[in-house]
Amino acid sequence: MQIYNTLTRRKETFVPIEPGRVRMYVCGMTVYDYCHLGHARVMVAFDVVTRYLRWRGLDVTYVRNITDIDDKILKRADENGESIGALTERMIAAMHEDEARLFVLRPDHEPRATGHVAEIIAMIETLIDKGYAYAASNGDVYYRVRKFEGYGKLNNRDLDEMRSGARVEVDEHKEDPLDFVLWKAAKPGEASWSSPWGEGRPGWHIECSAMSTCCLGETFDIHGGGPDLTFPHHENEIAQSEAATGKPYVNTWMHAGAVRVDQEKMSKSLGNFFTIREVLESHDPEVVRYLLVASHYRSAINYAPESLADARKSLERFYNALEGLALEGDEPRGEVDARFAERFIAAMDDDFNTAEALSVLFDLARELNRAKKEAPGLTPGLAHELKRLGGVLGLLQQEPEAFLKGGAGELPLSEAEIEAKIVARAEAKKARDFAAADGIRDELAALGIILKDSREGTSWVLEKTD
16 A cells, blocks of 8 residues: 655555554544635545545554644634633534534544643643743743754755745744643633643644554654645644654644635635535535545645536446445355456555546446446346445445435425425326426426436436526
8 A cells, every 4th residue: 555645745555563553643623613625635534544444454543633732722702702611512512513524433532632731731841841942921932943953854845945935833832843841831810720830822833743642652654734834834733743753753744635615725805715624515425525535635626516516426436336236235146356356455555546447437337337237136246336436435325316316405496396396297297288298397497306217106316406
């Protein structure tokens, strides 16, 4: 298995530290607001990684943290006139609802920053003792960036280049403008914890260093996150963790691609910022998941109406192939060409190439459609294989008829109204009033409801969601 390592900037053969076991940490959400599409990208990307590694027989411990204390949370709670705890609990519950609708499995552990303050303080004390950190006169504690040899290795940046080219926070209490905060002294009325340096709270970067090592050990296999976290967040994690433990922090760094909206960066200032729940109000969750899976996890994704329409059409091809087939039980029946699974594994072993893996599923769906006409005895095995491999990507687990009818909340008419029109059309045809029958068919087609006539009667599917 090959995984692209952001640290070395190349694909490498993945060898777990402990044979048969993978320890993975992914930076999670700061819970001051609803999750947006960028969060969905990271959720789904590492959900696929976890699903595939487990499917390949590896024992995966997946940790994704929650940042439940920081400046944005304090500000939002104050604006809302609610406690920090009330805000974060509400947003965590919403996050879990969003990920469940996108078929994202819950991580094995979801540590919260506020639950690991003791470990954070202990790590800061170790860094001070080793000379990598210092307490300032204002009660803050800072990390000495220039003390850590190799700072910038994740992003291939030179320290002097960073100082001249980056926006560096100016603070008279710092020894060097590049130094970053480990502990923030509390302002009057702010939530705080007692520490050797006075009342305060953790800095953002130190939270992940403490929580990851607490849950997974001083060195673990995979660290993941969004594309905007490589600098400074993950760079600072490396500096903190390796200075504190004297050991390599992470073997493989993985970063998901960004989400763009109509080819522009998603941004609140541009007015093209979408939360997950806003998108799911008008689109089937599996369609959104397919859009996020269809591109390689390191590639940028363009979110646009036509992108979602294409995603739905692709899923319809799969579900049309599965429609009408009784798939009972989890075990496939009949023989299936092993080359489908072999090609699927080869694609996913190549840095989780979901785009290539989906091409295998399309070939499998075509073979299933051919078998329906020419070799019905092969259809149960092919259908089970399509669902089995699709399930590794978190796809194709709905009932085909339910998906093809669009799902609750997307229908322009109720199912009862649609069935009533189908009955009226049948009566018109029986009365040889073909103009009326065609009029009902065209009326439904204009709403995206496509009728399918067969010997068994008339069924329908929802052709579009927009």
